[in-house]
Amino acid sequence: IPFLCGKTxxxxxxxxxxxxxxxxxxxxxxxxxxxxxxxxxxxxxxxTISPIESQVSDIFIPNDFPQSGDET
Known part of the structure; x- marks a missing residue:
């Protein structure tokens, strides 16, 4: 609809x-x-983004990866 937004x-x-x-x-x-x-x-x-965001938030992070605050 660009032609509708022009100046008159x-x-x-x-x-x-x-x-x-x-x-x-x-x-x-x-x-x-x-x-x-x-x-x-x-x-x-x-x-359309919301279902993708909910799937990403449900991703399980294994214990093999150090979490923030882990000092080992």
Whole structure:
């Protein structure tokens, strides 16, 4: 959606206040939609990472390797 995030160039400087509000309203709707999509994508990525994190945290470390604090 990169074309939605670009700057708006207005060639007609006889823009009425109503037209300005209409353009602003549309741009706000577009940006709020983009923010929601990015937020949802973040949570989808977190859901796929969580099972991997839980598997990594369950890895058993054998006693053959010295743990922190062991002075032997």
């Amino acid at each position: 160039r207005i060639d007609n400087y006889d823009l009425t206040y109503g037209q300005f509000l209409h353009i602003s309203f549309i741009r706000n709707k577009i940006f709020s939609f983009v923010r929601r999509v990015k937020k949802n994508m973040f949570f989808l990525e977190r859901d």
